[in-house]
Amino acid sequence: MNKLEFLVNNNGTMQLLQNKCDGDVIIHMSDGEDMNISNGDMVMLINLYQYIKRYDIQNDFINPYGKNRE
Known part of the structure; x- marks a missing residue:
């Protein structure tokens, strides 16, 4: 299993897991x-x-202060 782990607000963690x-x-x-x-969807x-x-x-x-509008 592959895992990415990040610290998030409120002293929590977020793990992204993929089995294959x-x-x-x-x-x-x-x-x-x-x-x-x-x-x-992830891609x-x-x-x-x-x-x-x-x-x-x-x-x-994602980018609240972006200069361009689509």
């Missing part, structure tokens, strides 16, 4: 909340983040 290459991603929060994201999320940052597009969650 190209498999779904499980997001586990230290408060016990779990969420499954399909491999395709789309990363592509969206990259696009918004690259072109400095204003987005309330």
Whole structure:
């Protein structure tokens, strides 16, 4: 199993888990909340983040002070 772990607010942690290459991603929060994201949706999320940052597009969650509007 592959795992990425991040410290988040309120002294919690967020873990991104994947059992196999190209498999779904499980997001586990230290408060016990779990969420499954399909491999395709995970790639789309990363592509969206990259696009918004690259072109400095204003987005309330990813880039609230972006200079460009789409």
